[in-house]
Every structure is written in C-alpha cells, then in structure tokens.
Amino acid sequence: MLDDQPLTRLASRIPKKESVDLLDLLDNTKATEKRKSSTKTKAVPAKKAKSMKKDVKATSSKQPAKTEKKKKAESYDATRSNAETIISSTTAYPFRVNDKSILCVYCQELFEDPDVFRNHMDAEHDYFSIKVAFHHLPKNEFIKVDLTNLRCRVCKNSFPNLDDIMAHVETEHGKKVDKAGKFGVMPYFLQKDVYNCAVCDKNFPSLFHLNRHTITHFLSYVCHVCGSSYVATTGLLRHVRSKHQNYEVSCKKCKKVFPTMEAKEKHRRTQKSCMPYCCSKCQERFLDYKTRKKHMEVAHGQSKQKQNDPNFIAKRNAEVIVKYSTVYPFKLPEENMVCVYCCESFPQPAEFRAHMDEEHETFNPKMAFLHCSEGYIKVDCTNINCRLCFKNFQNLDEIADHLYSEHKKPLDLSVALGLQPFHLENNKLFCAICRAKALCLRQLSRHTQSHFWRYTCEACGKSYATNTALRSHIRFSHIGNEKICRKCKGTFSSVEEKRKHMLESQRCWSHLCCVCGERFISWHAKQLHLSECHGVEKKVYVCPECGGVFHERKKYRTHFRLSHTDDNYVCSCCGMKFVTKKTLEEHRVSHTMEKLFPCTVCSKSFPRKKNLVQHMWIHMENKRFECKMCNKKFNQKVSWKTHMKSYHPELVEFEGKNNNIKLMFSVLNE
Known part of the structure; x- marks a missing residue:
C-alpha cells in the first residue's frame, strides 16, 4: 500500500480542478486541431530534421526563426516529459483497460491475470518504443501504469513509490525530471481478484470499476455551468458542444435532429435502420457488435466459413512469411517509409532496411498488421533471406515455397500470400510485378495496388483492392442524386452547390500544411505557403533516368511519362505522345479538321468542346x-x-x- 504523502504529486481525494471558459475553449478549437496535426510530423529522422533546420535558417528571415522557437517552447509538456521518463527508466508498465482485461499498449494482447501481463512485459518488451506507449493518448491525458514490481531499469533497485524512484533516477542516473509538472501517470497495483485503488485504497469488485474510480482522482477540467469534470480538454469540449451550446444533435443515418443526446440514443436503439452495425450478408442492422457477430454465426455460419475464407488464409500466409523471412513491412502515409513497429520515418529505403536489421531483429509479427485491418500490407522485398537457414531468395513465391517445403511452415500456397511486394534500390523505382517505372514511392504504391484490385463497381467499372473501398465509392458516387462532401459528409443537391461549399469551407480542403496545420484548396497554394511562411525551399525535381532538372512538378511528371515510360497515348498521324486520352483527342482534330461542336445560337462550329464553351460566353448576358x-x-x-x-x-x-x-x-x- 502506498503512503498518502508520496501520492500528493499524483492526485488527491479532492482533485485540484481548473474552471475553463466555454467561449475561450470553443474559440480555440481550431488552434488545438492545428497543434494536433503538427504533432504527427515529429517522427522524422535526426539527419533529416537537422538538414531541414539548416535550410530554414539559410532561407528565412529572422522573424520566422523566432516564431519557430516560440512554437517549440509551446509544444513542450512537462507532465508528458515526466511520464516518458517514468516509462523509459522504470518498470512502471503502461497498459490500457479493455472491458475487464489488461491490454498491452505495444502489441495489443489481452491478459486476464496481472502476473501473466507482467511476465509478458519482461519477456517481450524489454526493448520498446516510447512513442508507441503514448500513441493512443491525447496530449493532456495521463497514462495508466502498473507499479506492482517497481524497479529502476538502470541499476535494478526496487522502490515502494514513484516519488522515491523519480528522485533516484534524477540524482543517481541524471534523468530529466521536471518538477514544475505532474508525473503524468495513473498508478495501479494490479493483483489477481483484488482491486484496490492506489490513491485512496478503496476496494472494488472488478478492474472495470477500479478503472472508472481511479480516473476520478485525475479530473482536472471542470464545466463552470453544470460542474461536470473531465480528464482532458477534449472531453470537456465534447460535453460543452452537446450540453451547453446551440448544437444540433442529429442521426448520421437519417439526418433527423433531436433536442438532446438521450433522445438521439433512444432513437438509435429503437430505429432498426439507424443501428450502427450491419450484416454484410443480408444487410440486417444491429445495435452492438456482439449481437451482429452472434447473428453471423447462427444465420450465416461465419465461424466455420472464416477458416475457409481466402482473405483470412492470405493474412495467415503473410504472418508466416513476415515472421520467418527478411521481408520488411512498412506504411506509407506520405512520401517516406514508416516502420510498423516503432512508427519512425525514413526518406531512403536503404536507411529503413538498416533500421529493421539493427532495431527489430526480434519483433511481434501481429504488430505489422495492426494498421491494416483489410487488404494486403506493403513489404520491402529488396533483400529476402530466410531467418531459419539464411538462404537468399529473389521473390515472395520462392521464399514461400522454401518455408513450406523445407521448414514445414503452415502456408497455403493455393491462396494469395497477402503481401504487396516492393523492390527499392539504386534510386530507381520499378514495380516488383510488371517492372513498370515510377517517379516516386507514392506513385509506385498506387501502381502496385492496381495489381491487387479484386472488387469492381458494377455501375461504372472502377476497381478497388478492398470491399470497404468499394462500398465507400458506391456511397459517395452512386447512391441517390445527392452529392456528398467526403470530408464533412455534407449533402448537396447539385455539383455547383458542392463546388461552392468546397470553395467556402476551409476545413474540407484536402491539402494540409505539415508545420502549422493550415488547410489549402490546392497543392500549389500549400507549396506557396510553405515557402513564404515557413522558409521551405522550393523543391527541384531531377529525372532519375536522364538527369534533367525541372522546377515544376507537372512538367517533371509529364517529361518522365512521355520520355521514359510506355504509359502514354501516341497520335497515329504524326507520332506525338500525350499524357491523357483527352489531350490526344483534342490534338487529333488538327489532322482531321472535324468540327463536331456547333453553337446552338449562331450555328458556328468548333473542333473542341472547350472552344465551344469559351465561345458561348459571347451570347451570355452576364459578363x-x-x-x-x-x-x-x-x-x-x-x-x-x-x-x-x-x-x-x-x-x-x-x-x-x-x-x-x-x-x-x-x-x-x-
């Protein structure tokens, strides 16, 4: 049991709460969103970060440099810094609560017994990424930690409480402890079938009830209208919007508006068509996931079908190959490769492979699939070796056949392997399947995915890699006559209304500044903003094939496609190449002299539709x-x-x- 005195840094029986002005909170929502979006860009390699800083200093004036320092000072959080020190320097094991089970924050495994959880942390996560531990948490929230066997990771000494061990790591090992901030953790002493609060020692019947109680010791944000308390500003903001503001509570399915959240919840529970969970087989809707799962098992035999489902077998094949070979899984959220295990970003494939060899020689294969619930994951197949016998192989088929025949691993070679292969070397990007050339990694990724299209829209013929992507396309393109904004899900009766909305609604603009979070309607506007406001140098594009230098991305892409690939359209009359079929058709009329677009007012004809549209303005009253x-x-x-x-x-x-x-x-x- 913990003494009362050491826990004064953690919480008190009557928490010290902050009253927040509702108007200020609502006005600062946009600023908060910008800070959140900017924090996502922190995971960049040290080398790249240094080079970016040098570029900014060389190109920007003194004033932008000052604002950059100010932003860095504002982004520092003493409480989160202390929490990171606790996780990295002690055996305070971070976890999440999933119903009545303990969830590991690193590999998402569930544990009923706390002793098994602690043994798992010692055996599997002796080495870990601190970023993954806080990945699920908003900036202002505290992380849950188990303090049952609290030891220093450096000298292995045991300590009874956090105050003692934090003083120890600061004085003995020189770790950073910011005394201006709180510890940033919620303490738990997890024992099997015994659930006592680490703050007030009150007993509870289950982990679920203990978790709800412990949170009450850390409620720091109070609504000054009704007195409700919350752990972070995000929860308070949701409360303010739903309870104390002229905020429309509407059903997302039928768009019906309700006076209160309780009325909406009652509607959602009673109206069958508005229930959130839908059976993919018969389209019947259900209130919760468990009811739908039971329906799928009873009505459609899903539990039996799952073992024979090609998607399930393909994912199992992928897990075996990732586990026993050096095919390195990665994510591609932007232009850089991101490690699936620690979320670190790499601009060069060679740096990514070196990182995987050094940092992730041992890993949990299940973590490679957490970001991809459907479809195939991307893997770097540049250097494929068997982890069991160290033989080298050229492609996925060879390593899969080797693992199946030589090492008797559970692979079903009659089904797809569940992986998208990438060969990334020598600064030249080729498709690993058809050897087609690509300009950049994002373009190569889009092309590679086209080899795995399995779902086709019956209305327009477009193809997609996953069933979810196909359903999303049908929802936005082929259901009813209304036009839907993909960002805010607003509906519009015509294309003109939707276009007007896109011009006016800044939060629906698709191009986001990675530095300050501001949105832009076009890529060019964003690049101009980066250059003028953040001192980012304008990018110069060098052709990897011929070395040609281009200052505009469009000209660079056009050159590469016309000069170094076969992905273009050739005029049969003069041999000129064009990027799109539309531009070829517009060019072809210069040979045929056809004028297929007549004016309905003056009977004058034009060879191209755009010429007719331009001409029609002569007859318009609006100038x-x-x-x-x-x-x-x-x-x-x-x-x-x-x-x-x-x-x-x-x-x-x-x-x-x-x-x-x-x-x-x-x-x-x-």
Whole structure:
C-alpha cells in the first residue's frame, strides 16, 4: 500500500480542478486541431530534421526563426516529459483497460491475470518504443501504469513509490525530471481478484470499476455551468458542444435532429435502420457488435466459413512469411517509409532496411498488421533471406515455397500470400510485378495496388483492392442524386452547390500544411505557403533516368511519362505522345479538321468542346471579366486581356503567376 504523502504529486481525494471558459475553449478549437496535426510530423529522422533546420535558417528571415522557437517552447509538456521518463527508466508498465482485461499498449494482447501481463512485459518488451506507449493518448491525458514490481531499469533497485524512484533516477542516473509538472501517470497495483485503488485504497469488485474510480482522482477540467469534470480538454469540449451550446444533435443515418443526446440514443436503439452495425450478408442492422457477430454465426455460419475464407488464409500466409523471412513491412502515409513497429520515418529505403536489421531483429509479427485491418500490407522485398537457414531468395513465391517445403511452415500456397511486394534500390523505382517505372514511392504504391484490385463497381467499372473501398465509392458516387462532401459528409443537391461549399469551407480542403496545420484548396497554394511562411525551399525535381532538372512538378511528371515510360497515348498521324486520352483527342482534330461542336445560337462550329464553351460566353448576358479602372465588362478573357494590355499595361503582369491568382479571385467574386 502506498503512503498518502508520496501520492500528493499524483492526485488527491479532492482533485485540484481548473474552471475553463466555454467561449475561450470553443474559440480555440481550431488552434488545438492545428497543434494536433503538427504533432504527427515529429517522427522524422535526426539527419533529416537537422538538414531541414539548416535550410530554414539559410532561407528565412529572422522573424520566422523566432516564431519557430516560440512554437517549440509551446509544444513542450512537462507532465508528458515526466511520464516518458517514468516509462523509459522504470518498470512502471503502461497498459490500457479493455472491458475487464489488461491490454498491452505495444502489441495489443489481452491478459486476464496481472502476473501473466507482467511476465509478458519482461519477456517481450524489454526493448520498446516510447512513442508507441503514448500513441493512443491525447496530449493532456495521463497514462495508466502498473507499479506492482517497481524497479529502476538502470541499476535494478526496487522502490515502494514513484516519488522515491523519480528522485533516484534524477540524482543517481541524471534523468530529466521536471518538477514544475505532474508525473503524468495513473498508478495501479494490479493483483489477481483484488482491486484496490492506489490513491485512496478503496476496494472494488472488478478492474472495470477500479478503472472508472481511479480516473476520478485525475479530473482536472471542470464545466463552470453544470460542474461536470473531465480528464482532458477534449472531453470537456465534447460535453460543452452537446450540453451547453446551440448544437444540433442529429442521426448520421437519417439526418433527423433531436433536442438532446438521450433522445438521439433512444432513437438509435429503437430505429432498426439507424443501428450502427450491419450484416454484410443480408444487410440486417444491429445495435452492438456482439449481437451482429452472434447473428453471423447462427444465420450465416461465419465461424466455420472464416477458416475457409481466402482473405483470412492470405493474412495467415503473410504472418508466416513476415515472421520467418527478411521481408520488411512498412506504411506509407506520405512520401517516406514508416516502420510498423516503432512508427519512425525514413526518406531512403536503404536507411529503413538498416533500421529493421539493427532495431527489430526480434519483433511481434501481429504488430505489422495492426494498421491494416483489410487488404494486403506493403513489404520491402529488396533483400529476402530466410531467418531459419539464411538462404537468399529473389521473390515472395520462392521464399514461400522454401518455408513450406523445407521448414514445414503452415502456408497455403493455393491462396494469395497477402503481401504487396516492393523492390527499392539504386534510386530507381520499378514495380516488383510488371517492372513498370515510377517517379516516386507514392506513385509506385498506387501502381502496385492496381495489381491487387479484386472488387469492381458494377455501375461504372472502377476497381478497388478492398470491399470497404468499394462500398465507400458506391456511397459517395452512386447512391441517390445527392452529392456528398467526403470530408464533412455534407449533402448537396447539385455539383455547383458542392463546388461552392468546397470553395467556402476551409476545413474540407484536402491539402494540409505539415508545420502549422493550415488547410489549402490546392497543392500549389500549400507549396506557396510553405515557402513564404515557413522558409521551405522550393523543391527541384531531377529525372532519375536522364538527369534533367525541372522546377515544376507537372512538367517533371509529364517529361518522365512521355520520355521514359510506355504509359502514354501516341497520335497515329504524326507520332506525338500525350499524357491523357483527352489531350490526344483534342490534338487529333488538327489532322482531321472535324468540327463536331456547333453553337446552338449562331450555328458556328468548333473542333473542341472547350472552344465551344469559351465561345458561348459571347451570347451570355452576364459578363465575367471587368476592368475596375474604367468599369467596362467583357464576356471573354481574351477581350479583357486585350483591353488591359492596351489601356492599363502597368497594372497586371500577364505572364506571371500573380495574374492567375488575381483572375481567380475576380471570377469567384462575380
């Protein structure tokens, strides 16, 4: 049992609470979202981070440098820093509570017996990534730790409480302990069938009840309207929005609005069509996962079918190959490869492979599949060796056949292996299946996935790798006449309304600044922001095949596709190559002299549809282009341009990019 005095740093019977102003909290929501999005970009290698800092210093002025330092100071959290010191320097084992079981934060395994959990942590996670331990937690929340066998990881000495061991690691081993912050952990003494609170020693019937009680000692944020308390600002914000603001409580399925959350919950429980869980076989809906699972077993025999399901067998094949060979699984959230075990990012494949050899010689294969609940995971197959006999192999089929025949591993070679292969070497990217060339890793990933398309839309013929992706496509493209915003799920009666919404709603813009979290409507706007606000140098693109240098991404991609690949369209008349079929058709009319697009007003014909659209503005009453100086309006851009060049040549540089931006805003304002 812990003394009261050492736990004063952790919590008290009557917690010290902070009253938060509702208006300030709601106004600062956007800023909070930006900070969250910016924290995701911290997992970058040290070498890359240093080079980025040098570039910023060399290109930016003094003022951006100051703001960058200010942001770093604001992002430091003394409480989280102390919690990281506790996890990394002591045997305070972090965990999560899943119903009545203990969940390991590193490999997601469940344990009923606390002793088995502690033995698992000693045997399997003697080495671990501190980032994974906090991956599931919001920034302000405390992590749960088991203090039953509390020891120093450096000198192996035992301690009765956190105060003693934190003083020890600070004075004896020089670890950083910030006394201005709290410890950042929720203490537990986990014993089998005994559930006593580590703070007040109160007894409870189960781990579930103990967990709910322990949280009450750490409620730091209080609603000043009704007095409800929360561990972090995120919970308080949800409470404020639902209880004390003019906030519409609506059902996501039928869009019906309710006066309270209780009314919505009652509707969700009674209205069959709005229940959240759906049977994939008969489309019947259920209130919870367990009821649907029971229905699937009784009505459709899913438990028997699972053993014969090709997707289940493919995943089992993939687990065996990852476990017994040096095919290295990775994620690709952006342009860099990310390790599935520790979430570290690598710009170069060679650095990633060296990291896997050094840091993850021993690993849990199940962790490689946590990010991919459906479909096949990506693996680097550049250097495939058997982990049992160290023989080298060229591809996945060879290593799979070897493991099955030589080492008798449980592989079903009649079913897919469940892996997407990548060969990444010599700065040249080729598809491991068809040897097609690719510009970058993201483009190669999209191409490789096309070899694993198994689900096709019957309406339009588009194909997808997973059933979930197909259902999402059908939902957004082929159900009803309404147009849906993929970001906010808002519905619109026409394409024009949806387009207007996309122009006005900044939170639905798809391009996000990785530094400050601001969103942009186009990739070019984001790049301009990075250059002007964060001092990021404009990227220069070098062709890996011929060494040509390009300053614009579009020209670089066009050059690579036309000059170094066969993925293009060739004119049968003159042999010119084009990136798209549309541009080829527009070019072809210059040979055939066809004019297939007549004007319905004056009967004049045009060879291309875009020429007809431009011509139709002559017949429109609404004139889009206006000269602000002399109040003249023009139907066509070319007429407006001619006027501006003749009468106001000093106002606009027509050859520059600024003209395009001014023109865009001029058109939108109209």
